[in-house]
Amino acid sequence: MAEALPANAVLQLAGLKKSYLSGDSELEVLHGIDLTLQRGEFAALIGPSGSGKSTLLNLIGLLDRPSAGQLFIDGVETSTLAEAEITRLRGQRIGFVFQHHLLIPAFTALENVMMPLLIDRGRPDAAMRARAAELLAGVGLSERADYPASKLSGGQQQRVAIARALAMRPSLVLADEPTGNLDTHTADDIFALLREVNQREQTTFLIVTHDPRLAGRCDRIVELVDGDIVSDRPNPAHQPAG
Amino acid sequence: MHPWLPFEWIAATRFLREGRTQSLLIIVGVGVGVSVIVFMSALLSGLQSNLVKRTLSSQAHLVLLPPEEIARPQFGEGQALVQKQAQRLRSIDQWQALRGRLEKLPEIAAISPVASGPAFAVRGDANKSINLIGIEPANYVRVIELDQKMVGGELRVNAGEALIGIELARDLGATLGDKLRINASNGASDTLTIVGLFDLGNKAANARNVYVGLRTAQSLLDLVGGVSSIDLALHDMYQAEALSQRLNAETGLIADSWIKTNAQFFTALTSQRISSNVIRFFIGLSVAFGIASVLVVSVVQRSREIGILRAMGASRGQVLRTFLLQGGIVGLLGSLLGSALAWSFLALWRTLAVNADGTPMFMIEVEPGLVLIAAAGATLVGVLAALMPARRAASLDPVVAIRG
Numbered sequence A: 001m002a003e004a005l006p007a008n009a010v011l012q013l014a015g016l017k018k019s020y021l022s023g024d025s026e027l028e029v030l031h032g033i034d035l036t037l038q039r040g041e042f043a044a045l046i047g048p049s050g051s052g053k054s055t056l057l058n059l060i061g062l063l064d065r066p067s068a069g070q071l072f073i074d075g076v077e078t079s080t081l082a083e084a085e086i087t088r089l090r091g092q093r094i095g096f097v098f099q100h101h102l103l104i105p106a107f108t109a110l111e112n113v114m115m116p117l118l119i120d121r122g123r124p125d126a127a128m129r130a131r132a133a134e135l136l137a138g139v140g141l142s143e144r145a146d147y148p149a150s151k152l153s154g155g156q157q158q159r160v161a162i163a164r165a166l167a168m169r170p171s172l173v174l175a176d177e178p179t180g181n182l183d184t185h186t187a188d189d190i191f192a193l194l195r196e197v198n199q200r201e202q203t204t205f206l207i208v209t210h211d212p213r214l215a216g217r218c219d220r221i222v223e224l225v226d227g228d229i230v231s232d233r234p235n236p237a238h239q240p241a242g
Numbered sequence B: 001m002h003p004w005l006p007f008e009w010i011a012a013t014r015f016l017r018e019g020r021t022q023s024l025l026i027i028v029g030v031g032v033g034v035s036v037i038v039f040m041s042a043l044l045s046g047l048q049s050n051l052v053k054r055t056l057s058s059q060a061h062l063v064l065l066p067p068e069e070i071a072r073p074q075f076g077e078g079q080a081l082v083q084k085q086a087q088r089l090r091s092i093d094q095w096q097a098l099r100g101r102l103e104k105l106p107e108i109a110a111i112s113p114v115a116s117g118p119a120f121a122v123r124g125d126a127n128k129s130i131n132l133i134g135i136e137p138a139n140y141v142r143v144i145e146l147d148q149k150m151v152g153g154e155l156r157v158n159a160g161e162a163l164i165g166i167e168l169a170r171d172l173g174a175t176l177g178d179k180l181r182i183n184a185s186n187g188a189s190d191t192l193t194i195v196g197l198f199d200l201g202n203k204a205a206n207a208r209n210v211y212v213g214l215r216t217a218q219s220l221l222d223l224v225g226g227v228s229s230i231d232l233a234l235h236d237m238y239q240a241e242a243l244s245q246r247l248n249a250e251t252g253l254i255a256d257s258w259i260k261t262n263a264q265f266f267t268a269l270t271s272q273r274i275s276s277n278v279i280r281f282f283i284g285l286s287v288a289f290g291i292a293s294v295l296v297v298s299v300v301q302r303s304r305e306i307g308i309l310r311a312m313g314a315s316r317g318q319v320l321r322t323f324l325l326q327g328g329i330v331g332l333l334g335s336l337l338g339s340a341l342a343w344s345f346l347a348l349w350r351t352l353a354v355n356a357d358g359t360p361m362f363m364i365e366v367e368p369g370l371v372l373i374a375a376a377g378a379t380l381v382g383v384l385a386a387l388m389p390a391r392r393a394a395s396l397d398p399v400v401a402i403r404g
Helices: A053-060 A083-093 A109-121 A126-138 A154-165 A184-201 B007-018 B020-055 B095-103 B137-143 B166-172 B203-208 B214-220 B237-251 B263-301 B303-311 B316-352 B368-394 B398-403
Strands: A009-022 A025-038 A042-046 A068-073 A094-097 A172-176 A204-208 A220-225 A228-234 B062-065 B108-123 B126-135 B150-153 B161-165 B179-184 B189-198 B209-213 B229-234 B254-257
Touching: A009 A053, A009 A204, A025 A053, A025 A068, A025 A204, A025 A228, A042 A053, A042 A184, A053 A172, A053 A204, A083 A094, A083 A109, A094 A154, A109 A126, A109 A154, A109 B007, A126 A154, A154 A184, A172 A184, A184 A204, B007 B020, B007 B316, B020 B263, B020 B316, B020 B368, B062 B237, B095 B108, B095 B229, B108 B137, B108 B166, B108 B214, B126 B137, B126 B166, B126 B179, B126 B203, B126 B214, B137 B229, B161 B166, B161 B179, B161 B203, B166 B189, B166 B203, B179 B209, B189 B209, B189 B214, B203 B209, B209 B214, B229 B237, B237 B254, B263 B303, B263 B316, B263 B368, B303 B316, B303 B398, B316 B368
Parallel strands: A042 A204, A042 A220, A094 A172, A172 A204, B126 B209, B161 B189
Antiparallel strands: A009 A025, A009 A068, A220 A228, B062 B229, B062 B254, B108 B126, B108 B179, B108 B229, B150 B189, B161 B209, B179 B189
16 A cells, blocks of 8 residues: 555655653654655544654654654655754644644734744745735635734634644644644534535645544544554545545 | 745844743843943943043153162272262153154154253242143143143243143132242243133142243252153053053163052052953853853753654755854844943943932943954854754753654
8 A cells, every 4th residue: 555656645654763861761652654646635643642643743843853763754765854954844734723823922813824834934025914814715714804813713713823834835734632622612623614614625634632523524544552553544434536 | 935045044033033031031131231240341441431531641651760879889890888869850862853753653642852850830938839830731631631631821921921720820829810920949040821710620739830931940949951851641541551561672662551650549440440341251251151051941941843844855964054043033122121230320320320419420331342252252153052962962861852
């Protein structure tokens, strides 16, 4: 399965391991993960607490470096890259949606969406602003564009965070419990929005969740237990339309 | 978001604006520190230049005198008992040539040859011991501002004319237009007309100094064609001691600088300057610690935001610069506030520290240069103070920072 359509692979993990020093002994959290995500996939990563989900997500998000194994983003092998190149690759290819929506409160909703573009290009310009406005419209928040991020409701903040994650047209969006902090109704809305972006832009999503209800609505479910993938299956209930 | 501002500037100013109370407090703190430094510097330089002006108003920066005459026995060095020779009034050897050489030195602002010696001023029954000073007025006033000290008549010393101090005028009961007889110790004498009265601000000088033309003094003192000293004014008066040692080595003449003749006064000036520098240094240090502590807190408070910025692709350098800029901006704004405060203090000072007649005791000004130096210095201190917190921010692990 990992060999299928490698040209379309947004993410490819081969024998990925991560260990931490715990006292004198080394503690291996991930024991050699193999995983491939194709363009346009909408996958859930599930597993109990302490299974290594967050560690894996940090590695895939290039926020942390693996102890062993290979990690390809859009075919680029990342283990040999220098820190500055990793940072650039992360900024350009990966979008993050966090559980605690983590906007920068000193900026407005629109400016938060612009932020990845601003960081990448150094200075703001009209095109950036237009792109951010378009993204905000896409998540239904045009009229809140000039609100300070801190004045938005939880659901609105998460919508802004999603718009921000898409600003750089990333190959892969990583969502860590994206609805964990929201009530059921808002959670459904946010999930629907992610799904819509996935369908419209063919953006690849990897969603970490505890919520079986949410996982059940993804196309593919990867289950991690004690640092190993114990099951990786298409979700029959939700096969992609194509 | 201004289109021309780079990311770091936008983030730095937004962070400062968001932490409004903290930013305001530390800017005021920096401002108070800077205002004390600026105010103190202005006060001190005003005070010093005023002191220097008052103390040295009747002294040249540097005076060249003929070398002392030494009695040397013809034989038996060390065996004969040699009495120290009395010093007679002598001219500086070849002073005209020396003057030509001095004129070429860039440090020297003015050269005034002087023929001076003891004499008596006689009028009626009064007979006063005086110091007869022969000058070229045009040159002399550039070394000692005699023209500023005239209280009557005019500064003019043609043949047969003299200027006397107000104290001597009182002693002799003489005034402008009166005749005065001058008896030199060698028996020569002349009768002069008083054409000017001066007040050098020093009672002894006002009672003893009598200014006459160089030629008049030369003939009375038996120094025809000669001068007993050459008075110099320098562009930078604090160079006087260095120059005096050089001139002494080059010419063999005695070169007395105002620094040496007023050694205690100069020591007082120097120690005042040193103590004010120490105070300035410690104020700068406490300002730096203030800025650093505020930024350390800010880094801790913003660690999640820093983490998210890093996740979005912000480099360590961008985070570092964002926080360095905050330090610099706080320093700059604080220094502007501080200069404004210092200016108000000085305005207040001017209205409070006045003489009985309402004129200021002495002039103090905030020079624009001082404000610029304060601004540059405070900005630099701000950036340096931000170095530690900024490096901490830049080295935050995004994973840890985002988890909080």
